[in-house]
Amino acid sequence: MATDTPAASASPAPQAPHRILLPQILPALVIGVASALLFLGISAIAEKLQHVLWNTLPDALGIGNYSSLWMISTLTATGIAVGLVVWKVYGHAGGDPAEGGLGGPPISPAIVPGLLLASTLSLAGGVSLGPENPTIVSAIALAFWAGTKLLPAVPGLLWVSLATAGTFGALFGTPVAAALVLSEALTTHPGKGSLWDRLFAPLVAAGAGAMTTQLLSDPSFDIGLPPLDDPGLPDLLAAMVVATLAAVFGLLACYAFPYVHRAFGRLRHPMVMLPLGGLVLGLLGALGGHLTLFKGLEETRELAADIGTLGSGELAKLAVVKTLALLVAAASGFRGGRVFPAVFIGAAFGLCAQALVPEIHPAVAVSAGVLGILLATTRQGWVSLFVAAVLASSPSMVAVLCIAILPAWLVVTGRPVLELDEHGEPLKST
Numbered sequence: 260m261a262t263d264t265p266a267a268s269a270s271p272a273p274q275a276p277h278r279i280l281l282p283q284i285l286p287a288l289v290i291g292v293a294s295a296l297l298f299l300g301i302s303a304i305a306e307k308l309q310h311v312l313w314n315t316l317p318d319a320l321g322i323g324n325y326s327s328l329w330m331i332s333t334l335t336a337t338g339i340a341v342g343l344v345v346w347k348v349y350g351h352a353g354g355d356p357a358e359g360g361l362g363g364p365p366i367s368p369a370i371v372p373g374l375l376l377a378s379t380l381s382l383a384g385g386v387s388l389g390p391e392n393p394t395i396v397s398a399i400a401l402a403f404w405a406g407t408k409l410l411p412a413v414p415g416l417l418w419v420s421l422a423t424a425g426t427f428g429a430l431f432g433t434p435v436a437a438a439l440v441l442s443e444a445l446t447t448h449p450g451k452g453s454l455w456d457r458l459f460a461p462l463v464a465a466g467a468g469a470m471t472t473q474l475l476s477d478p479s480f481d482i483g484l485p486p487l488d489d490p491g492l493p494d495l496l497a498a499m500v501v502a503t504l505a506a507v508f509g510l511l512a513c514y515a516f517p518y519v520h521r522a523f524g525r526l527r528h529p530m531v532m533l534p535l536g537g538l539v540l541g542l543l544g545a546l547g548g549h550l551t552l553f554k555g556l557e558e559t560r561e562l563a564a565d566i567g568t569l570g571s572g573e574l575a576k577l578a579v580v581k582t583l584a585l586l587v588a589a590a591s592g593f594r595g596g597r598v599f600p601a602v603f604i605g606a607a608f609g610l611c612a613q614a615l616v617p618e619i620h621p622a623v624a625v626s627a628g629v630l631g632i633l634l635a636t637t638r639q640g641w642v643s644l645f646v647a648a649v650l651a652s653s654p655s656m657v658a659v660l661c662i663a664i665l666p667a668w669l670v671v672t673g674r675p676v677l678e679l680d681e682h683g684e685p686l687k688s689t
Contacts, residue, residue: 283460286406286413287421291467294398294425298468299475301379302390308383309553325549330385331541334552337384338537341377341593345529348373353396356594357520357679365403365419366396377594385552386540387584388595391430398422421464428465429472482563482606486653487622497619498627498663505608505631506667509601512582513635513675517685520590524683529592536591540584547580554595555581555603562606566613566621574611578604589677597677601636602646605629623659626651630660631667636677640668 312333317324345352350370366374378393399422406418487494526532544551550558562569562577569577585600609628613619630647637643644664648657675685 283417284463286410287425287460287463288467290398290402290406290418290421291425291428291464291469292471293402294394294422294464295429295468295471295475297398297401298390298394298426298429299472301375301394302382302476305379305382305390308379309385312383313385327545330544330549330552331538334385334541334544335534335537337380337386338534338540338591338593339530340380340384341386341537342529342531342533344373344377344380345533345592348376350374351529352377352594353393355679356392356592357516357589357683358681363396363399365415366400368400368404371397371400374594381588381593381595382554384537385544386537386588386593386595387552387555387581387600388588388593388597389554389556389599391426391596391598393594393596394430395423395426398426417460420461424461425464425468428468482560482625482650484563484622484625484650484652485620487620487651488653488655490620490623490655490659493618494620494623495659495662497616498623498659499666501609501612501619501624501627502631502634502660502663502667503670504612505605505628506635506670507631508578508582508608509604509632509635509677510671510674512586513677513685516586516590516675516677517679517683519586520679520683523587523591532591533593536587536593539587539591543580543584543587547577547584550577550603551581551584554599555601556599559603559606562603562610563621563625566610569610569614571611571614574607574614578607578611581607585677597636598633598642598646601632602629602650605632605647606650608632622651622653622656626656626660627663630664634664634667635671635674638671638676640664 313324317326317329322329341352350367350373352373353366353370374393375397378388378390381388382390399419402422402425403415403418406413406421407415523532523536526535550561552558562574581600581604585597585604588595588600589597605628606625607628608631609624609626610621612628613621613624626647629650630643633643633646634640644660647660651660673687675687678686680686
């Protein structure tokens with residue numbers, strides 16, 4: 260005999276999507292704006308300090324600001340300063356930066372001041388690292404801490420995704436990059452809402468972060484490349500070859516990274532590792548010149564402005580020296596990100612190919628070189644494609660890059676990235 264199912268056991272009617280999404284707008288806006296302000300504040304402080312270290316002081320002392328002596332002295336001093344922060348400040352400026360990617364689980368907010376201080380000193384001192392990793396980690400920590408205190412019923416993962424998206428929006432000046440990054444982490448599951456439902460709040464945060472940066476600053480990845488409006492088959496073939504070769508070059512750095520990390524790890528103490536790392540970076544700066552210092556975006560613009568004036572040998576030297584500087588900076592304990600330096604490496608690699616084969620269009624050479632290097636070092640396919648396309652400044656290049664990424668991906672997939680696990684072993688993409 261059939262029995263009626265009790266009403267109490269019936270599944271509750273699902274809420275309409277807009278009733279779930281609308282309450283997420285205000286927290287997402289707040290996190291997005293706050294993430295952008297954090298990024299802009301740290302960047303502004305680093306730029307002021309950079310001006311003092313690389314212009315005011317050498318001018319007052321009558322020393323060339325990019326003389327070999329000043330580069331070696333300043334970067335060694337930067338290593339000492341960052342070493343003191345890592346050694347003495349609470350939390351030791353976070354974990355080993357060689358083990359950190361773009362994001363991760365929240366750290367204690369008490370560690371954030373030391374991490375940001377170490378990152379700011381590195382940026383200002385000319386270390387070949389960018390601001391993205393420490394800024395994202397700090398934004399996640401602060402958003403998670405504040406969010407779980409103020410709204411404990413909200414899942415902690417939401418605060419992590421909002422902070423990640425807001426910071427990416429601020430870094431690139433557009434929410435598109437955040438959407439692409441998060442789409443690699445989020446997938447649509449039956450009964451859990453569509454992908455765009457899950458992207459809704461992070462995109463609000465990313466848009467708020469991007470607009471805050473646009474209103475308060477002038478972010479741009481336009482490096483002044485001549486546009487390519489009508490790419491043909493030769494451009495496609497060139498992009499595929501350059502991107503693949505750049506990916507191979509980037510993989511060489513990924514394979515070398517654990518060995519460089521172990522070499523510095525044997526020194527054990529941050530007051531030995533970081534000053535020595537600074538000294539090596541100073542020597543590399545003296546070898547490669549001032550273009551191989553700092554995070555690399557402004558220096559990439561200088562490269563693009565000098566197309567045709569630098570020979571293939573000089574461009575190859577810039578790519579190799581910047582790669583070595585990135586490896587040393589990341590392995591010796593400096594806090595910073597690797598995306599911006601990788602953009603410079605890719606641009607130098609691509610322009611080296613263009614100098615060897617002048618028939619290659621500069622926009623093809625640079626965007627394909629950046630695509631291959633970023634793909635090898637980060638294994639973030641969408642971000643690599645996005646940055647390469649933005650640098651090309653030509654909508655017609657998007658289709659070319661979408662095809663050029665395919666052979667490069669076959670080269671890098673399943674191989675180590677420029678990141679280590681907690682045991683210091685190479686982290687492989689899956």
